[in-house]
Every structure is written in C-alpha cells, then in structure tokens.
Amino acid sequence: MSTGKVVLALDGMGGDNAPEVVVNGADIARERYPAASFLLFGDPARLKPLVDRRKGLAQALEIVPAEDVVSADDKPSFALRRRRQSSMWLAVDAAAQGRADTVISAGNTGALLAISMVAMRMLDGAHRPALASFLPTSRGETVMLDLGANLECDAGNLAEFAVMGSVFAQVLLGLSEPTVGLLNVGSEELKGHEELRQAAVWLRREGSPVSFHGFVEGNDIGAGKVDVVVTDGFTGNVALKTIEGTAKLYTSFVRDAFRTSTFAKIGYLFASGAWVKLSKRVDPRRRNGGVFLGLNGVCVKSHGGADALGFAYAMGVAIDMVRYEYRSKLVEGLAKLHQVSSGPEEAPVLQVSGGVE
Amino acid sequence: MSTGKVVLALDGMGGDNAPEVVVNGADIARERYPAASFLLFGDPARLKPLVDRRKGLAQALEIVPAEDVVSADDKPSFALRRRRQSSMWLAVDAAAQGRADTVISAGNTGALLAISMVAMRMLDGAHRPALASFLPTSRGETVMLDLGANLECDAGNLAEFAVMGSVFAQVLLGLSEPTVGLLNVGSEELKGHEELRQAAVWLRREGSPVSFHGFVEGNDIGAGKVDVVVTDGFTGNVALKTIEGTAKLYTSFVRDAFRTSTFAKIGYLFASGAWVKLSKRVDPRRRNGGVFLGLNGVCVKSHGGADALGFAYAMGVAIDMVRYEYRSKLVEGLAKLHQVSSGPEEAPVLQVSGGVE
Numbered sequence: 001m002s003t004g005k006v007v008l009a010l011d012g013m014g015g016d017n018a019p020e021v022v023v024n025g026a027d028i029a030r031e032r033y034p035a036a037s038f039l040l041f042g043d044p045a046r047l048k049p050l051v052d053r054r055k056g057l058a059q060a061l062e063i064v065p066a067e068d069v070v071s072a073d074d075k076p077s078f079a080l081r082r083r084r085q086s087s088m089w090l091a092v093d094a095a096a097q098g099r100a101d102t103v104i105s106a107g108n109t110g111a112l113l114a115i116s117m118v119a120m121r122m123l124d125g126a127h128r129p130a131l132a133s134f135l136p137t138s139r140g141e142t143v144m145l146d147l148g149a150n151l152e153c154d155a156g157n158l159a160e161f162a163v164m165g166s167v168f169a170q171v172l173l174g175l176s177e178p179t180v181g182l183l184n185v186g187s188e189e190l191k192g193h194e195e196l197r198q199a200a201v202w203l204r205r206e207g208s209p210v211s212f213h214g215f216v217e218g219n220d221i222g223a224g225k226v227d228v229v230v231t232d233g234f235t236g237n238v239a240l241k242t243i244e245g246t247a248k249l250y251t252s253f254v255r256d257a258f259r260t261s262t263f264a265k266i267g268y269l270f271a272s273g274a275w276v277k278l279s280k281r282v283d284p285r286r287r288n289g290g291v292f293l294g295l296n297g298v299c300v301k302s303h304g305g306a307d308a309l310g311f312a313y314a315m316g317v318a319i320d321m322v323r324y325e326y327r328s329k330l331v332e333g334l335a336k337l338h339q340v341s342s343g344p345e346e347a348p349v350l351q352v353s354g355g356v357e
Numbered sequence: 358m359s360t361g362k363v364v365l366a367l368d369g370m371g372g373d374n375a376p377e378v379v380v381n382g383a384d385i386a387r388e389r390y391p392a393a394s395f396l397l398f399g400d401p402a403r404l405k406p407l408v409d410r411r412k413g414l415a416q417a418l419e420i421v422p423a424e425d426v427v428s429a430d431d432k433p434s435f436a437l438r439r440r441r442q443s444s445m446w447l448a449v450d451a452a453a454q455g456r457a458d459t460v461i462s463a464g465n466t467g468a469l470l471a472i473s474m475v476a477m478r479m480l481d482g483a484h485r486p487a488l489a490s491f492l493p494t495s496r497g498e499t500v501m502l503d504l505g506a507n508l509e510c511d512a513g514n515l516a517e518f519a520v521m522g523s524v525f526a527q528v529l530l531g532l533s534e535p536t537v538g539l540l541n542v543g544s545e546e547l548k549g550h551e552e553l554r555q556a557a558v559w560l561r562r563e564g565s566p567v568s569f570h571g572f573v574e575g576n577d578i579g580a581g582k583v584d585v586v587v588t589d590g591f592t593g594n595v596a597l598k599t600i601e602g603t604a605k606l607y608t609s610f611v612r613d614a615f616r617t618s619t620f621a622k623i624g625y626l627f628a629s630g631a632w633v634k635l636s637k638r639v640d641p642r643r644r645n646g647g648v649f650l651g652l653n654g655v656c657v658k659s660h661g662g663a664d665a666l667g668f669a670y671a672m673g674v675a676i677d678m679v680r681y682e683y684r685s686k687l688v689e690g691l692a693k694l695h696q697v698s699s700g701p702e703e704a705p706v707l708q709v710s711g712g713v714e
Contacts (some may be wrong), residue, residue: 138606148542149548185505185594190393193508193591222606234550234597236543239587241575242596247602249495251578254611255636257628264631271615271624278614 008315012042013069014107018303019043020343023050025302025311026056026341033319039100041066041087042270066090067077070111078285079111080118089115095297096120102298102318106311109301113292120297123327125334128153129294130161131233131301132168134283135243137224143169143178144221146228147290148237149303155198158182158230159341163333164293165228166210172317178227181216182237190277200231202341209336211352285339291317293330298322307310363391364489364678365672366457370426370444371685373662373701376400379463380407382668384414387589388674389669396457398423398441398444423447427496429469429661436468437475446472452654453477459517459655459675463668466658470506470649480684482691486508487518488590488653488658490622492600493638494581499524499603501578501586504647505594512555515539515587519560520690521650522585523567529682535584538573540592559698560662566693648674650687 010026012019019042028037038061048062066087070079083089090105096105096119102324105112109131117129126176132145143165150157169178182200184192190216205210212225218239221229231239258268268275290301298321302314321327367383369376378398383395395418397404402421423444427436441448445464452460453476466488474486489502499520507514519537526535540556543550545582549572562568570583575596580584588596615625625632647658655678659671678684 032386051532136606138609151542158422159465181597185508185591219602219605220603221599231595234542235592238575238592239595239599242578242599243603245574245576245579246600247607248576249493250607252495252603253635253638257631257638258632260631264628267624267626267631269624269629271621274614274617274621274624278610281610281614322702 005037006033006102006319007037007039007100008318009039009091009094010041010315011088011091011105011107012040012047012063013066013312014105014112014304015302016106017307018106019050021306021308021311023047023054023057024308025306025315026061027054028312029315030057030060030310036319037061038066039091039094040065041067041091041094043067043087046098064090064094071109072108074108074111076108076110076114078147079108081113082218083111083115088112089119090118092116092297092299092307095299101322102300104300104314104318106304106306106314108303109148109290109304112299112301115294116295116299117298120295120299123294123334124331125295125338126164126330127292127293128156128157128160128161129166131236131290132165133290134172134242135221135229135240138224141173142221142227142229143173144223144231144236144240145293146231146233146236147240148233149292150233151196152234153232155195155202155298156341157338158195158199158232159202160294160334162199162210162212162228162230163337164330165230167291167326167330167333168291169227170329171326172320172344173227175227177211179213180210180228180230181213181220181226182280183221183229183231183239184215184217186217187329202337205340205343207336207340209333249335288301291321296327298326301317360393363390363459363676364394364396364457365404365675366396366451366460367398367461367672368445368448368464368483369397369404369420370423371462371469371661372456372659372668373463374664375463376407377406378663378665378668380404380411380414381438381665382663382672383418384411386672387414387417387662388673389673391653393672393676394418394570396421396451397446398448398451399426400444400544401423421447421451427465429465431465431468431665433465433467433471436465437471440468440472445469446476446533449473449476449654449656452656455637458679459657461668461671461675463659463661463663464673466661467649469656469658473652473654477652478500480691481688482652482695483517483521483687485514485517486649486667487521488593489522489650490597490648491529491648492578492586494579496581499581499584499586500529501588501593501597501651502706503588503593504597505590506649507548507590510589510592512552512553512559512618513698515552515556515589516559517651517691519567519569519585519587520694521687522587523682524687525648525650525678526584527686530584531586531621535569536570537585537587537610538570538577538583540578540586540588540596541572541574542575543572558692561624562697562700564693564697565692594644624638648678653684655683655709683688697706 069084094100131149143354300318369442451457487503657675
C-alpha cells in the first residue's frame with residue numbers, strides 16, 4: 001500500500017446534478033480521506049461560490065478553469081475531437097499526465113471511455129478496457145465486467161478481463177484470492193461460445209493469475225457464487241440493466257402488496273425501520289462508481305444521477321485503487337496470463353449444437 | 358378459433374416430480390378444459406394407480422405404455438438416437454403424427470427440443486425454433502424469446518423470432534397488435550450488433566407483420582415497455598436467469614429486513630395478507646410453460662420442478678395455441694416477413710465503435 005497524498009482530478013461539470021453534487025461530494029470525501037486533495041475542472045464562476053460555501057474545502061481544492069462541457073448527447077467521437085477544452089478532457093488529461101493520481105467524472109460514459117483511452121493509453125499487457133462495477137449479492141458484493149465498453153470480445157479480451165476483475169476485487173474488497181467465473185448459458189464444459197471455452201482453457205492452466213471457478217449462469221450473479229463475473233460488454237450491459245429493471249419491478253410489487261389492506265398498511269408502518277435497512281442494502285449510491293479497467297491510469301465513472309454521497313463513494317473507489325497499487329498488480333497479473341495463454345494449445349473441445357439445458 | 362376436442366399428449370415420466378405431478382396436473386386441466394382429453398405416456402404400473410385415484414380422470418385419459426425414460430442428464434443427441442421408446446419421444450411423436458394436437462413435457466429441455474425438431478420439423482417459413490416464455494412486468498406480462506434454443510442467431514433468425522413472439526402474444530395474451538422490441542445495449546439506431554440492426558431494418562419496413570417498437574434495453578423487460586422482447590438464445594438465457602436470481606435475492610433481502618426488529622416482525626404479521634398477494638404475483642407456476650415456437654407442432658415445456666398447478670397451466674398454454682390456431686397465423690406472418698425482407702437492401706448504416714452509452 002502506498003501512503004501519502006492522493007490527488008483527485010474531478011470533472012466538475014459532468015452528470016445530471018453537476019456542479020453541486022461534485023463539490024458536495026468532494027466535501028464529504030475530504031472528511032473521509034484527509035490525505036486527499038482535489039483539482040476541480042469547470043467554470044470558475046459556477047464552481048467558486050459552491051466551494052466557498054463549504055468551510056475548509058478551498059484549502060484542499062484547486063479550481064482549474066475549463067471553458068467547455070461534454071454534453072450527455074455528444075457522440076464519443078465528437079467529444080474526443082471537439083471537446084478538448086472541456087472539464088472532462090482536462091480532468092482526464094491531468095490524471096494521464098501525472099498532475100493527478102486519478103480522475104472521477106459523472107458525465108457521458110462513452111465520451112469518458114474514448115477520451116481516457118486516448119489520453120491514458122492501455123496498461124502494459126491490456127488490449128481493451130472494460131467497464132466494471134459492483135453488484136449486490138446474497139453474500140455481499142460481486143464485481144462484474146465488461147458492462148458495455150466492448151460489444152464483442154475474443155477469448156484474449158475475456159481472459160484479460162478476468163485478471164482485471166480479480167485484481168480489482170483484491171484491491172477493493174480486500175480478498176486475497178477472489179474467485180472468477182465466466183458468464184455462460186450452462187455450467188458444463190461443452191457449452192457456450194467458442195471464445196468462452198478458449199478463455200476458460202487459459203484461465204484454468206497451471207500458473208494462471210486468477211482463481212478460476214469455471215462457468216457461471218445468470219442466477220449465480222445474485223447468489224454471489226463467485227467474487228468476479230466476466231462477460232462481454234453486450235451481455236454484461238443487458239444483464240446489468242435487467243438486474244436494475246427486476247429490482248425496480250420487485251420494489252414496486254412489494255410496495256403494492258402493502259397498499260392492499262388496512263392491516264398491511266399498519267404492518268408497513270410497524271416495519272418502517274426494516275424498510276430503511278432494506279433500502280440501504282439495495283442503495284445504488286453504495287455501489288456507485290463504474291471503473292474503466294485496463295487503462296494506464298485510474299478513471300472512475302460515477303453514475304450520472306448520483307448524489308453527493310454517491311459521488312464521494314466513487315472517489316473512495318478511486319482512492320483505494322491508487323493506494324493499493326491496482327495498476328502495478330494488474331501489470332503483474334496480465335504478464336502471468338500471457339505466459340500461460342501462449343503455452344501449447346490443447347486438443348480442441350468438440351462443440352455441441354443448441355444451448356438449452 | 359377452432360372448437361371441439363383437444364387431445365394432449367403428456368410425457369408422464371418427465372420432470373422432478375413425475376409422474377404424480379403430471380397426473381394431478383391432468384386432473385386439474387380436465388376440470389378447467391372439459392374439451393380436453395389426454396394420452397399419457399409412461400410406465401403403466403406407475404401411472405395406472407395414480408390415475409385410478411382421481412375420480413373420473415380415467416374417462417378422459419388413455420395410458421400409452423412407454424418402456425424408457427429420458428433422464429435429466431441425457432445429452433440431446435443421445436436422447437434423440439437412443440431414447441426412441443421413451444415417454445418423451447412417444448408423446449412428441451403422437452403430436453407430430455396427428456394422434457394428438459399438442460405435447461407437454463416437464464423433462465430435459467435440450468432433449469425435448471432435439472426430438473421435437475426431428476419429429477415435427479419446422480413450420481413453413483421458419484428456419485430455427487425459439488424457446489419463448491412469459492416474464493412478469495409492471496404492466497402485466499411480456500413474452501421473451503429466444504431463451505436458449507440458439508446460442509447464435511443471424512438477422513433472419515431474429516426477425517423470424519419477432520414474428521413468432523408476436524403471434525404467440527396475440528394468441529395467448531389476446532392482443533391484436535402486440536408491440537415487439539429487439540434487446541440491445543442502447544435504444545439508438547446506431548448501436549448493437551450488425552444482425553440486430555439488419556433485423557430492425559426488415560421489421561420496420563412497410564408490410565412488416567409485426568408492430569415493431571425498435572430497440573429495448575434490459576431494464577425495459579421488467580418495465581413492460583413492449584409486449585414481446587426478442588434476443589438471441591445466449592443473451593436471452595443469461596437475462597432470464599439473471600431475472601430469476603435477482604428476484605430471489607430481493608425476496609431474501611425483504612425477508613431479512615423483516616427479521617431485524619420486534620416491530621418489523623409485528624409488521625410482518627400484520628401484512629401477511631399482503632405477502633400472500635405478493636407471492637401470487639411473482640408465482641412462477643402462473644407463468645409456467647416455455648414453448649418452442651417455429652415447429653410444425655405445438656410443444657410446451659413445463660418447468661422441471663413445477664407442481665400440479667404449474668403443469669396444468671402449461672397445458673392451458675398448449676390448449677390456447679391449438680384453439681386459436683397459432684400455427685396457421687404464424688405461417689401467414691412468416692410469409693409476410695419474407696416478402697418484406699427480400700425487398701431491395703437499404704444503404705448500410707455505419708457502425709460506431711464501443712457500446713457504452
């Protein structure tokens with residue numbers, strides 16, 4: 001673990017509730033992490049009054065003027081070429097150039113990924129970045145990636161994502177040997193796409209840098225069967241949004257159920273403490289902070305609609321990644337992976353038709 | 358709508374709780390659907406005592422001896438070649454040969470698909486069968502397919518699945534123009550795999566047999582944004598199991614929340630009526646019955662762990678498909694689709710990199 005100061009570059013203008021949420025989030029983070037200081041990018045005329053209102057924040061924070069803003073509708077390619085003077089671009093650049101240790105933005109995800117890839121480049125041994133996040137499970141939390149950075153992935157990408165997720169879980173969850181599963185339609189060896197089976201072959205080899213569990217299925221995510229779930233960005237994005245939708249649906253079902261009778265309404269009142277506990281458990285702010293893994297830099301994406309607490313949580317993720325030296329651990333892990341994956345090929349496994357269990 | 362008798366071929370030995378659940382399910386279905394009669398395939402020594410115990414059932418039901426059983430572990434190819442005398446094979450064959458109008462089995466899904474494809478063949482205009490089922494939404498129910506019959510799908514498959522799902526929703530939900538969405542990572546036109554965009558082009562054309570909404574995302578499933586959600590079997594299977602896992606997780610969260618204090622426990626008791634209502638709403642038995650669409654026959658897969666009520670529900674799905682002439686409606690719809698999809702190609706839509714919003 002590295003000690004000492006951590007400098008956070010903040011995109012002051014990104015997200016639905018910027019800049020208020022960013023400034024208030026920095027204020028919360030400053031109390032939690034006294035070693036943190038902040039470079040806040042954006043419009044000084046809007047940022048300064050907000051900072052000044054927070055007693056003591058100005059001592060730990062420097063406002064860096066940025067004329068432009070990446071909008072939520074900007075296409076990544078447009079933001080990349082035409083928003084060079086935006087708060088997002090300048091914040092990422094500060095982290096890429098070493099003036100900051102990490103960058104946090106609640107802005108346009110696609111633009112943030114594109115800009116980070118160009119400004120930070122990939123880490124040694126990583127070929128594509130993956131978007132990772134935490135999901136609630138019955139055992140605690142599971143890291144899932146890729147959540148949408150890559151629509152199609154080959155076996156090499158998936159194997160690298162496994163290493164990225166494993167190192168991320170080590171650093172953020174404090175696990176020494178997090179278990180990793182590849183998301184598939186069945187847990188038997190023969191099932192699934194060719195790239196999944198090839199990635200599994202590599203991850204299972206002697207000397208592999210991850211503790212590979214094998215294939216997992218959609219229901220294993222919520223059950224917390226493994227600490228890290230790896231999939232391609234298309235499937236991961238669908239699964240993530242399906243979880244969000246299902247959670248929302250069940251919450252509405254529960255609420256409806258308690259509106260059906262007077263007794264139920266009374267029961268609801270008696271149980272109000274339990275509801276608070278429940279909503280804390282499913283509180284998305286506590287899991288706020290999608291992270292782009294594989295970049296030569298630490299870039300955390302806060303949810304666009306996050307509040308100050310959520311934004312502060314995302315900063316905590318970034319700080320942990322810096323402190324616990326995520327990057328050097330990942331370079332080590334990827335080197336090990338490429339050693340085992342370059343070994344002699346095994347006899348190919350025969351593919352079965354159909355995917356139904 | 359066709360009137361008159363409906364003959365159901367039942368795999369008496371398939372599923373975790375066979376043959377009891379099958380016989381008891383038939384008894385429930387007989388009361389609900391007086392026009393139904395049953396061919397029950399399996400071991401007479403085990404089936405006859407169960408049938409005789411149910412007063413009056415024997416009049417509507419004929420036991421057809423079958424020596425063999427498809428086991429849950431049988432590979433589809435093995436069941437196809439080596440289980441010719443099984444209750445599943447013989448039941449499917451009865452429906453394929455016209456001795457029954459439909460077949461229902463709670464046995465091995467992969468085997469049932471393989472056997473049905475060989476015995477029933479595809480319907481005119483359909484190239485691959487898809488597994489479809491109902492999912493709960495905040496607006497009621499949504500049909501989703503493919504849930505795992507095909508790991509990879511091309512644009513033609515996806516477009517055909519859209520028609521299959523639309524006709525199924527017409528027949529089962531009584532909707533005259535069900536809306537259809539293609540599952541994707543973003544709702545903008547430019548996103549997603551090439552095959553998704555090509556299918557969307559066809560489904561949107563003048564003369565298309567479906568009311569095409571466009572692309573939908575994972576969270577739109579639970580929100581009930583469309584009546585039919587179409588995807589490939591890999592993504593569909595992951596999404597289905599993710600929904601199951603999330604529902605289970607949230608149920609356990611809610612239960613835990615009500616165990617946290619005496620007040621909460623009292624609240625739980627007061628609200629017990631609400632719980633019953635809630636569990637009815639999420640009761641999987643009410644949505645039991647995955648259906649293989651696109652076959653030249655009606656084949657319904659009951660959940661392996663279904664109880665008698667669930668099995669009876671699956672029979673109800675089969676009866677509706679026969680009565681409301683699902684097959685002829687689908688042939689019509691597919692013919693219309695192939696007419697519009699064989700039209701001149703539009704200029705290709707440029708692909709954007711990355712899939713992140």
